Amino acid sequence: MVFSSHIFIFYFLPLVLLIYYVLPARRNLFLLIVSYIFYGWTDPRLVLLMFATTYINYVCGNIIYRAEGDPIRRKRALVVSVAASLALLGFFKYFGFLEINLNYLLDTIGAPLIPVLQIALPAGISFYTFHCISYTVDIYRGEAAPVRRLSDFACFVALYPQLIAGPIIRYHTIAEQLVSRKHTFEKFSSGTALFILGFAKKVLIANELGHVADAAFGAETPTMIDAWFGVTAYAFQIYFDFSAYSDMAVGLGRMIGFEFMRNFDGPYRSESITEFWRRWHISLSTFLRDYLYKPIGGNRLGPRRTYINLAIVMLLGGLWHGANWTFVVWGAYHGALLAWERWMGKESFYARMPRPMRIACTFVLVLFSWVLFRSETISEAVNYFAAMFGFLPHASGTPLLAAFLYSPATLCMMLLCAVLVLNPVQAFDWVNKLTWPRVALLLVLFTYSLANLFVQSFNPFLYFQF
């Protein structure tokens, strides 16, 4: 189910809020049931897969905790939990990719090809796998105790606001909230405001710019200007789409008493790639830092090893986004830039420029990475880069692309996006002070977004595919 859908806004959410606040007890159990309905809406069978992952990690968590004096048993249980979670993720997300690449190799040496399994990727598996891993690792590290009830743990894994596309919640940050959390009117109202802002960002901006980006990336031979315009539209689309989901997730969480971490902090205001990764998908970058980068040595083993570790983390981070070479190269590109900036003393190579130029340079570097991220194949990405630098000959249909890209409304939208992404006050902070003018603006936005929802066709969030 999608937050920005008719059924969610007008049926699922009202019903859940009503029953949740009427129930005197066992609210987590109720949240678990509705979260499974929310998740199983795409395909009810997927709930079984999620439950299997949940159950394995719950059992392993208990074993780790109880075997306090037995480090080998603890380690085994941890290995089992992490391996089982990653194995499921690996099978559903990467098995087909491995088969295709293996076939490519077999084909080159003339060996018979193997049949490729058509495996559908369960939505949100990348996210809930990380939730599960954080649970057993946090218990292993002594940062949290296991939950008493399986239903509470299952609720943490499946909690509908953050289930499909994060933010990635680490168990120790939410353990207490699972047992007891405060429901206050302030929390509910700021959650409502954040939800409305996220909804408006998704419906009014991301979905509109999605058409522009799709046209540019779908074109056979975009001109240089079209290509830059298209990738800029995509940069805005992915930010307003993904941050919208996070805003809505945090907002929905607050409505039921939870406080989730902030996932974005004005990433396009960054002055270096290192800063960009402190502001973009914060829950992923901090997860990778704490559960991968630090365990493999972080920056403790000397500069050379630090660069290698950064590259490993970013490569795997890239691969986490999808089983495609484009994501691997995307990760490698960011890894290389991060390593370079680390080598330069955590500064970018354009650090001496004035601030607006530093922001612009970072944005351009990020734009290059979005070409890789958006393209379906490496050759498509190369083609698009060629268009960006004017190396692509024009086909006869090229001039018509303008009809998809440059309407007055689109140009206004792009301008608005530029203002919004550079604004130091982001949605997460904006809702902390709800004054009358802000509330009036929120109500106008909500009304207009709802009306637009009625004319838009189905439009899932970009991060659903990961």
Added chain:
Amino acid sequence: MEQSKSACIVLVVMFLLFIYAEPAVQAISDIRNGQAPIALDVFKRAPSPTNLRAYEDTLREQSVVANAVRPHLQHWRFEVMDDAGKNGLIGRDGWLFYRPGVRFLVEPWRRAGEDQEPLRAITSFRDQLEARGIELLLVITPGKESVYPNRLTRRASEAVNGHVTTFMDSLKKSGIEAVYADASAESGGDESAYLAQDTHWTPSHARDVARRVAGFAIGKGWVQKGNAIYDERALTIERHGDILRMAKSEPLLKSYTPEKISCWQVVDRTTGELYKDSPDSPVLVLGDSFLRIFQLDEPKNAGFIAHLARALQMPVTSIVNDGGASTLVRQELRRKPEMLKGKKLVIWEFVERDLRFGTDGWQIVELPD
């Protein structure tokens, strides 16, 4: 400015009002219409992915509130945001365009071998007809965006069509005869060959193409002129174009003046009646909505088929399927093989964008023996 508690209360109350009002209004409306609330339909079917999607679609499509708001917002978006809906594009000087047609010109073939699928299907059809002693003539109709790209965007200056040029070359190599129904050959004057608000051609261009196709077929010796004499009866109709209608907004339609269109109905001189197809004709015509317009809908018998019959001086047989010229018309022919009885020529029309977007693709359809 400080946080206002009363403002927060208003926000929450209004938010809840919005999200509870829609299902409440829907339920009341359903009950007043004498049926159970559609929200309860979820319990009527097994929760399979297909049923759940269908249920979700029903809730959205039958929503009383959404259906009340949608036409007005669509109108507003059309006027203010240049958004002509899912399938439309707003061009210059009041011209509207069909989005898939533009996509066909702008995008490459997507899948490996996609460009070969139409050729394979056409060749197979040609071979099956040839075995029955029937000739095949293709009529490939350009979309209006190919003919008038400068009315879509100032940046385009001349007619465009890379894919079709290549495709016509492939047809030629395969020995398949085709007429490209472009407008440049006969639209020397100021009159447009396509309607401004519609995806289709004007009656005069349909008539010109029909004459050209008839001349081609007769020139090849595939058919000879018949004895029937048809006259033309001029009349003018007014209608909103299909691109406007696709936006599904009554207020939008009201804000647009319908196009005045000069048509020529084809009338049998002997009987004085409007043209009628004949199953005994040696010519079978297959095609899409370009054959339907003015022929099967208002004013009737003023479209391509009637004018083709007039030029051939004999009635023809026809199968027309909107958007289904790539595969569906041949599937219908497979269901009605008696339509091929006594035929010497099959004229198969399809719009060029169907090379990529034809309904059900380009399947090879085996005709029964």
